[in-house]
Amino acid sequence: MNARRFYILYVLAAAAIIGLIMMLTSLWVPAKAALAQYLLEESWEHYQHTGDKRRPWPWADHYAIAQIQAPKQGVKQIVLSGDTGRSLAFAPGWNEQSGKGGSATVISAHRDTHFAFLKEVSQNDPIILQTAQGDVEYRVVASDIIDATKNKISPEAFADGLILVTCYPFDAIAAGGPLRYLVFAKPVEKLTTFVM
Numbered sequence: 001m002n003a004r005r006f007y008i009l010y011v012l013a014a015a016a017i018i019g020l021i022m023m024l025t026s027l028w029v030p031a032k033a034a035l036a037q038y039l040l041e042e043s044w045e046h047y048q049h050t051g052d053k054r055r056p057w058p059w060a061d062h063y064a065i066a067q068i069q070a071p072k073q074g075v076k077q078i079v080l081s082g083d084t085g086r087s088l089a090f091a092p093g094w095n096e097q098s099g100k101g102g103s104a105t106v107i108s109a110h111r112d113t114h115f116a117f118l119k120e121v122s123q124n125d126p127i128i129l130q131t132a133q134g135d136v137e138y139r140v141v142a143s144d145i146i147d148a149t150k151n152k153i154s155p156e157a158f159a160d161g162l163i164l165v166t167c168y169p170f171d172a173i174a175a176g177g178p179l180r181y182l183v184f185a186k187p188v189e190k191l192t193t194f195v196m
Contacts, residue, residue, distance in 0.1 A: 036090050040064055040078045051132055053081070062087040065094050068107065069128040073117040079129075083108045095155075098163075103155035104184075105129070108165040111181070115166035118143075118183055127185045129162060138162045138185035149178045161186050 039056035044064035046054045053063045066079040083093030083106075092109035099105035109115035121127075127138040138161070145168050146153075153163060161184060168181035 037078075040080070040091055044078050047132065056090075062090075062093070064091075065131070066107075067130040068092060069130070070117055070121065070125065071128065072125050073120055075117045077109075077114055079107055088114075098155040101156075102159045104158035104161040104163045106153060106155050106163045106165060110175075111166040111168065111170050111172075112175075115164065116170065118164060118166055118181060119170045121183055126188075127162060127164070127183075137188045139188055140183055140185045142184045144182045144184070146180050146182060147178050148180050153180075153182065158184060 036056070041064075043054050043056040044067060046052065047064050053065070055061075055063050061084070062080040062082050064078050065081045067076065068079050069076045078091045080087045080091045080093050081096065083095050087093040088108065088110055092107050092114050095106040095108065097106075111118075121140055121143070123140055123142070125140045127140060129136050129138065141161075153165065155163065164183040164185070166181050167175065167177060168179040169177075170181070
C-alpha cells in the first residue's frame with residue numbers, strides 16, 4: 001500500500017471516529033433527560049405509596065412533591081420541591097413559601113419546556129393538582145402579565161388558589177427577561193347531592 005492510500009484511509013477512519021463521537025455526544029443529552037424523567041416518576045410513585053420524600057438521584061436537591069395535569073392540553077408533569085434553577089431544569093417547581101395558611105400554591109416552570117402549554121390555556125380549563133393530601137381540581141379563572149422588577153406575586157391575595165408562573169413572552173429569543181405570565185385557577189367546589 002502506498003503512502004497516499006494510507007493517508008486517505010487514515011483521514012477517513014479519523015473522520016468516522018470523530019463522527020461517531022459527535023453522534024454519541026448528541027445522544028447523551030436526550031438520554032440523560034429521559035433517564036431523569038424516569039427517575040422523577042419513580043420518586044413520585046415512591047412518595048405516593050409511602051409518604052416518604054425520596055430524591056430521584058443521590059445528589060439531587062429536590063424530590064417529587066406533586067403531579068400537575070392539564071387534561072385539555074394533554075399535559076401531565078411531576079412537580080418538584082423548590083423552584084430553583086436546578087429544579088426547574090427537570091420539572092416544574094413548587095414555591096416552598098406558598099400554599100401555607102390558606103394562601104395560593106405557586107408553581108413555576110420554564111416557558112419553552114414544561115410550561116409552554118400555558119399559552120394555550122383558556123378560562124375555565126381544568127388543572128388537576130395531585131399531592132399526598134389527594135387530588136384537587138382547579139378551573140382557570142384569569143391570566144395576567146407582570147413585570148417582576150416592579151410587582152411581586154402575592155399568594156396571600158389569592159386564597160386557596162393555584163398560580164402557575166412562567167417567563168414571558170413565550171417566543172422570546174433571549175431568556176431571563178423581567179416579564180412573567182401568570183395563570184390563576186380556583187378549586188372546583190364539590191357539589192353535595194342529596195338522595196330523596
